Amino acid sequence: MLAYIVRRLLLIIPTMLGIMVINFAIVQVAPGGPVEQLIAQITGTAVDATARVSGGGGEVGDQRARPQIGESQATSQYRGARGLDPEFVKQLEKLYGFDKPAHERFFLMLANYVQFDFGTSYFRDRAVVDLVIDKMPVSISLGLWTTLLVYLISIPLGIRKAVRDGSRFDIWTSAVIIVGQAIPSFMFAVLLIVLFSGGSYLDWFPLRGLVSDNWSELSWPARIVDYFWHLTLPIVALVIGGFTGLTLLTKNSFIEEINKQYVMTARAKGLTEQRVLYGHVFRNAMLIVIAGFPSAFIGILFTGAMLIEVIFSLDGLGLLGFQSVINRDYPVMFGTLFFFTLLGLLLNILGDIMYVVVDPRIDFDRRDVS
DSSP: OHHHHHHHHHHHHHHHHHHHHHHHHHHHHSSOOHHHHHHHHHHTOEEESSOOOOOOTTOOOOEEEOOOTTOOOSSOSSTTOTTSOHHHHHHHHHHHTTTSOHHHHHHHHHHHHHTTOOOBOTTTOSBHHHHHHHHHHHHHHHHHHHHHHHHHHHHHHHHHHHHTTTSHHHHHHHHHHHHHHHSOHHHHHHHHHHHHBSSSSOBOSOSSOSSOTTGGGSOHHHHHHHHHHHHHHHHHHHHHHHHHHHHHHHHHHHHHHHTSHHHHHHHHTTOOHHHHIIIIIHHHHTHHHHHTHHHHHHHIIIIIHHHHHHHTTOOSHHHHHHHHHHTTOHHHHHHHHHHHHHHHHHHHHHHHHHHHHHOTTOOGGGSOOO
16 A cells, blocks of 8 residues: 555656646636736726625735727737836836746746745735635635535435435435535525525624634634634535535445345344444445545535635635636736645545545555556
C-alpha cells in the first residue's frame, strides 16, 4: 500500500501541471482582464457585471469595459483605452505583470508556487494565502456538516429501502428522492429564504453571515446556538440536493449484496436477519459508500456550496472564487484553483486508503501499473 501511495503522490505533480496549463491558456483568451477593468473605471465606461455581493476593504466592484464600436487600435490593444496615454497603459500592464509574454508569466507563477508564494490579490491588496485562510472556516463548516448529515440520512434510509424494496415505504420515499433530484440546491435555497427568512412568510432565520454581529459578546452556549442558527438554511438546502444520490447508491449496493449466494447461505444457517444484514452484508455493500466520503466532501465543499454561499452571503471560498472570476482577480483565481485541485487529489488518495480500511482484502500494490 505504501508503494501505491507514493506513486499516487508523485502523479500529483504532472496532474497539477496539466490542470494549471489548461486553465492558464483559457484565461489568456478570455476577454475583460484586470487591465481592461481598470481602464474601464478610469475612462468611465465601466458597467456592473453583477450586483456586488458583499463589501470589503479595498475591493473593487464587478465591472467591465464596454467595447467602442469603430474604435482605432493604434493607441492600445485594449478596447476603451482611446484617449489614454500609451505610456500610462504600459504602466498598467507592468503593474499587473502583463508586460511579459504569457509563457514567461506562467513559468514565473509556477516558480512562485514552488516557493509557496501565491501572490497578492489585485483588488483586495491582501496575500492570497491570507484570503484563503480567512474564508476556509466558512466553507469547511458548510462542507463538513452537510457531508455528515447527508451520510447520517442516506445510509439508514438506503438500507431500509433495500430491505423493504417494493413496499409502500420504498415507493413514497422514492417519490421524495425524485423531487429532491429535480430541484437544484440553489433553487431550494431561494424557496427556504422566501418561506423562513423574511421573504414573504416567516422570519425565523437570518439571511446573511455565519454568525451575528454581536457574536463575540455572547456566552459560549449562545455562540453555538447562534452559529447553527445561521447555518440551518444553507445546510438544509445542500442536504436536500446531496442525500438523494447517496441514498440510491446505498440501496442498490445492499440489494446487489442481499441477492448473492453467501447471504442465502448465512440465512440457511439460521442467523437472524439483523446478523445477516449488519454482520455480513454491511461491510461489502458499504465499501463504495464509505470510501467515497472524501470525494463527497470535496464535491460539496467546492462545487455545491458556491452558489449557496453567494445566495446566503456567506463569506467563504465559494464566494471568494465567484468574486475573483467576476473581477478577473487572477492571483486569487489561480491560487484557489491550486489549493482546490491539490486538496481534491489528496482526498482521492485518502478515498483509496479508506477502501483498504473498510475491506483489508483490497490490495492496490498487486495492480499492474501501466
